[in-house]
Amino acid sequence: MPEKDTPWPFRPLAGRVKMNEELERLLNYSACEISDALLTLGVPGAGFLPDIGPINTGNKVVAPAVTVLFVPRASPSFPTLIPSDFSTTPDSNIPDGSIYADMALPDTIVVMSQPRGTRTATMGGLMAARMRKIGVKGILVDGRVRDVKQLRELVDIPVWARATSIVATRGECRAHAVNVPIHIGGTRVEQRDIVMLDPEDGCAVCIPKDKLGLVLEMAPKFAVDDETKMQRVMRGMKVEDAIKESI
Numbered sequence: 001m002p003e004k005d006t007p008w009p010f011r012p013l014a015g016r017v018k019m020n021e022e023l024e025r026l027l028n029y030s031a032c033e034i035s036d037a038l039l040t041l042g043v044p045g046a047g048f049l050p051d052i053g054p055i056n057t058g059n060k061v062v063a064p065a066v067t068v069l070f071v072p073r074a075s076p077s078f079p080t081l082i083p084s085d086f087s088t089t090p091d092s093n094i095p096d097g098s099i100y101a102d103m104a105l106p107d108t109i110v111v112m113s114q115p116r117g118t119r120t121a122t123m124g125g126l127m128a129a130r131m132r133k134i135g136v137k138g139i140l141v142d143g144r145v146r147d148v149k150q151l152r153e154l155v156d157i158p159v160w161a162r163a164t165s166i167v168a169t170r171g172e173c174r175a176h177a178v179n180v181p182i183h184i185g186g187t188r189v190e191q192r193d194i195v196m197l198d199p200e201d202g203c204a205v206c207i208p209k210d211k212l213g214l215v216l217e218m219a220p221k222f223a224v225d226d227e228t229k230m231q232r233v234m235r236g237m238k239v240e241d242a243i244k245e246s247i
Helices: 016-026 031-040 125-134 148-153 209-234 239-246
Strands: 061-072 109-113 138-145 159-164 173-178 182-184 187-189 194-198 203-207
Touching: 016 061, 016 194, 016 209, 031 194, 031 203, 031 209, 061 138, 109 182, 109 194, 125 138, 125 148, 138 194, 203 209, 209 239
Parallel strands: 061 109, 109 138, 138 159
Antiparallel strands: 061 173, 061 194, 182 187, 194 203
C-alpha cells in the first residue's frame, strides 16, 4: 500500500457514498447554472475552464479532479525551450520510469495543464485507452491531444482539449507532477475539486471542493429562475420585465 503522502489518491476518498450522491445531484444542472452559483459566491473565474471543448462525443460527466502538470523540454526537433517560470514550478513527484496514465484512479476526471505555446500533444489514444481501462470518467486537457480518430472511434471516454497536434509529447514537454494546483485561464484546479464536462453547454466547469455544498443549495434556484425567465420571454415579455419579475 502506498505511503500516506503519495501524490495520487490511491486510498478511497473520504465520504465516498455521500460524494457520489452529491455528484448525482449535480448532473441535474448545467455548467451555466453551476457557474452562476460560483459567480454569486465570488469564486475566481466563476469556475469556467476557458477555450476547452469536446474532442469526441459523450454524456455529461462529473467527478473529482486529479491534476497532471506538464513542463517544457527541448529535443532535436524542437531545440528552443518554451519559456516558463521554473521558480514557481513544484518539485516533480512522478517516480522515474512511471507513466502518469498507469497511476490514475477510477471515477475521476484527469485534468492536464500544458505550457502555452507548446506544439506537441500531451496525450493520444494510447494514454486515453489506459485511463479508460482503469475507470477514469473523463479527460480534460488545457493543451493539445493527438490521435483524434482513435479518440473518436476506439476510446470510449470523453476527451476535452484546447487544440490538437500530430506530434508526440516528448518533442516539447513532459509530465512533471501530479495533484499539484494548476491554473486554466483564471480558474484554479486542485486535487478533488469537482469538474463537470457538459457537452450540451459545450463548456467545462470546476467547483472548488469546499464550495460543493453551497453550489448544490444554490443551483436549483438558478435553474428554476432561468427556465421561468425563458418562458416569459417566449411569451413575448421584454427581457427587462422578465428579469424584474424574478427579483
